[in-house]
Amino acid sequence: MTGSFLTGFVVVFAVVGGLELVDRTSLTLIAMAARGHPGPTWVGGATAFLLTTGLAVTIGAALADALGPGRIGLLRAGGGAFLIGYAIWFYLRPEEDVEIARHARSALFAALATIFLLELGDTTMIFEIVFVSTYGPWVVFAAGGSALVLVAAWDVKLGERLGTRLPARQLNRAIVVVLLIVGATTIAYGLDPGLFSSFPALAVG
Numbered sequence: 114m115t116g117s118f119l120t121g122f123v124v125v126f127a128v129v130g131g132l133e134l135v136d137r138t139s140l141t142l143i144a145m146a147a148r149g150h151p152g153p154t155w156v157g158g159a160t161a162f163l164l165t166t167g168l169a170v171t172i173g174a175a176l177a178d179a180l181g182p183g184r185i186g187l188l189r190a191g192g193g194a195f196l197i198g199y200a201i202w203f204y205l206r207p208e209e210d211v212e213i214a215r216h217a218r219s220a221l222f223a224a225l226a227t228i229f230l231l232e233l234g235d236t237t238m239i240f241e242i243v244f245v246s247t248y249g250p251w252v253v254f255a256a257g258g259s260a261l262v263l264v265a266a267w268d269v270k271l272g273e274r275l276g277t278r279l280p281a282r283q284l285n286r287a288i289v290v291v292l293l294i295v296g297a298t299t300i301a302y303g304l305d306p307g308l309f310s311s312f313p314a315l316a317v318g
Contacts (some may be wrong), residue, residue: 121248122256128244129237130260137298138231139268142224144291146272150220155269157224162261165232169241169257170250194300200292228265237261 133139146154232238237257244253 117248118252121244121252125241125244125248125253125256126260128240129257130264132237132240133261133264134267136235136237138228138235138237139264140291141227141231142265142268143272143275144287145220145224145227146269147275147287148220151269151273153218153221154224154272155265157221157226158228158265158269159262161225161228161232162265163258164229165235165238166241166254166258166261168233169238170245170254194296197293197296197300200289200296204289 142154142158145158148154241253241257244257248256
């Protein structure tokens with residue numbers, strides 16, 4: 114029993130964590146952490162990851178069956194549209210709103226909402242749903258949740274370093290570009306996953 118648990122934990126941890134490291138969601142979290150308030154950004158991102166992991170091991174499989182692949186694609190596209198809207202707001206917001214946007218509570222909720230929407234119906238979540246039938250819900254939640262929380266910490270640390278090394282204006286432009294690319298890629302993948310059949314890394318996550 115212990116051996117089985119450890120085997121499942123290692124497999125799920127490695128697969129989920131490895132996929133998420135090269136995922137567009139990680140790029141988004143890095144960009145958000147670069148704006149400031151790495152602690153609240155990590156809390157928001159990690160909470161979103163745990164929520165989606167919990168959803169995957171409880172009602173995720175049933176939700177996937179009920180929605181069908183077409184609707185899950187629309188869910189992904191909705192997350193991408195939200196991200197593009199966020200990028201546009203970030204670019205167009207008045208200068209006096211900068212401090213408000215950097216508020217710790219704003220950073221936490223922005224990370225929570227954005228990462229949660231991007232992860233819904235995502236490949237990482239689907240992998241967790243599949244693993245439930247093999248290793249059980251507790252193993253998947255423990256391993257998948259742990260892997261994603263650690264990935265979130267890595268993303269935030271990397272974003273924090275970038276934020277201290279790049280000039281504010283250059284950093285803001287880089288963030289907008291990253292968010293727009295990730296948002297557009299998410300929409301395209303949600304509407305037609307076949308577009309990325311030759312680029313598996315882009316379809317991951």
